[in-house]
Amino acid sequence: MNVLQFTDNGIYCPAGDFYIDPWKPVKRAVITHAHADHARWGNEYYLCENASVPLLRLRLGNDISVQGVAYGETIFFNGVKVSLHPAGHMIGSAQIRVEQNGEVWVASGDYKPEHDGLSAPFEPLRCHTFITESTFGLPIYRWAPQQQLFDNITQWIYENQQAGKASVLLAYSLGKAQRLLYHLKDKADHFLVHGAIAIPHDVLLQEGWPLPPVERITPETPKSAFKNAVIIAPPSAEDNAWMRRFHPYALGICSGWMQVRGNMRRRNADAGFALSDHADWPGLLEAVTATGAEQVYVTHGFSSVFARYLSEKGINAREVTTSYGDEEMITNPEN
């Protein structure tokens, strides 16, 4: 019997009787990270990395039964050895390492090899079987170094300010928004944010994360506050009457999908920054190679392409269907 299996409820460990990121309610869930498609509602018990606990409570309610563990700490489920290791995707994100009778499987969840300054840096793990995401599993996705991207964003903000415009940056509220704030913290006097970003921000500040203070935008915020301001909002705020009051402003979208020009034009943005919390193509290849895995399962993203490519490289790779983020996730703001 395989250490992990793909079932209708999610990735299951029969010997340990637990699921990893289940998409239907189960008894015991080990959670890679706090994004909605990985941490779902209705499980009886949750296990996640310590930093994820407050985020899980925020998203799923204070009454969930959740246990936090530190990266690298070992716990046993019916003798199956489980440990969580940094995935570099967002605060608290983890790869799940499962070892049974010396056979090691690793489920990556979402990950990125580049250190973003906030989340614990991605840790390559040796294993026999690796379950990898493939959100950006096409060779057209090769990210510029983040320093360059943040320089471009800073430059764009300055240009907007010179033109008397506010800069509205759309970034997913959990993960991307904090990464932006962390890297731009010395580039602006202060930041105005949408409520969806202010809420997790407060939680993370309480937890002691090194983030700059932000001002939450409310109906009472005076229009003068928006002049030349840096505003961070979730992608759902686009096309929304909420943005109208910022005029004049320029709109910038921070997402890996901005790598392709058509996507940016479709969204009517003034600027697109291909800033992603997922591995790019070289990153995926590097991660898979570093595991030394004989067997690779490819989940959400360009899974069939990436699996086929790995197979051609002599790695036993297969595509698996999961309920994690939709393929190509154009409309999914997380990436």
Add this chain to the structure above:
Amino acid sequence: MQQFAQLVKLLSNSTKTNEKLEALSRYFATAPAKDKSWVLALFSGRRPKRTVNSTQLKNWCMQATAISGWLFDECYHTVGDLAETIALLLPPGTTPLAAPLHYWLEQLQQLEKADESTKQSFILNAWNALDSGERFVFNKLITGGFRIGLSQKMMVNALAKTYDIEPATLSHMISGNWDPRNVTIEALLHQHTTGADASRPYPFYLAYALEGAPDALGAEKDWQAEWKWDGIRGQIIKRERQLFVWSRGDELITEKFPEFTPLLAMLPDGTVLDGEILTFANGLPLPFQTLQTRIGRKNVTRKQLQEAPVIFLSYDLLEWEGADIREKPLAERRALLIQLVQQTGMSVLQLSPEIDFDNWEQLTLLRGQSRDKGSEGLMLKKKSAPYQVGRKRGDWWKWKIDPLTIDAVMIYAQKGHGRRSNLYTDYTFAVKDGEQLVPFTKAYSGLTDKEITEVDNWIKRHSLEKFGPVRTVQPELVFEIAFEGIASSNRHKSGVALRFPRINRWRKDKPAAEINTLEDLKELLRINGNNPGA
């Protein structure tokens, strides 16, 4: 090249005409002279000769990146543009070279007689010297088709602003045959300008759509009715022994339609005609698609002239014997027009016929025959009215026929190109034939951006199979397909071909079990078929 790449980026990202205009005039004010001539040439349909083709680019990119054919194709289907795909696949360059646009274009021109390996090493070196944004435009210069929302009209307006010359005058100055390699913009714009005034068209008078019955317009005898055709609205001008053809988009298109050249000898000086450019064969208009083959290109091939010959169907006379007669009533202008067309006696210049009718009921019945004539419906014009400027209510009405419609289910989906390159926007539809589904048409437009995103999302969740770029989807989503005509066709499995099919609306209220049948389509064919336009 950097400056040009920036310009292209700004033009393609911006949705605001003002911003684009500003960026263009800034470009024309600051770019090197030779670059400007090239930009003007590129965006006025004077593409340089192709010295390298798309297949070569693709192959050299695959070699340079060690990417196999299927993987390249996957990337291409996701990006939707070859030039961009290649720019994204190449690793960062190692030997940057800051050369201007004209340098690269002239180098490319010199490759014309070079052998394959010389071409290849030039391209590989160029890729290595350019950054990703520059590579994209470099590749685009080779593959052609900058679809960056820049019309010739906009460029003319930007130049007009930079050089303070009237747009119509400027259009004339940049028309004709010139080579960007040895002509500067300044030289073009300092020609003596008398000819430009001679070419100037009148603003077009545009009709509003008639909603409801024509009874409200008053007495039948006050109105003139004509068939409405789907061609290119244009003006033919003969002044100072020169002939000019203008489109409604304020584009001087004289060179695209050499058929009209003989009119130079036949029309009297001081004549301006308003009418429709139509592709025409055996006394009937051809589908608009054939006309489209004539629009896209600067130089017309002999083959195109044979396959898509055009005529000018005139319906108004705006200038006669050098005098502006737009204030005269239509009836008077029409009388002069009839006389002129008869005198000219050439088959390329025809008269839009007046439809005989005694009362509105009779005209309503006649309108029902529009489709048989390959027409879109009727035009109603008040006989006593002057020729007005722009879209004005009251004197001219278009009274289009309703499209034919059928409810069908989506069975295949394919990604779009350009702005929608990562979305499934091209759909194939089927009707029922017993238990079977028979595909009968593709249709693209007609959904809102929001609906497209919703359908796209649905497609990604409900795919059954994938063949290259095409996905087979569960036959569940029902759409109302509208079209202008139907004809029998043995090239299609369904046995019918539609004219101008498009999505009218998404029928979320209708289950797939209730879509129309092949029999329904054939019934439509029996009633509406033999339309010459289909």
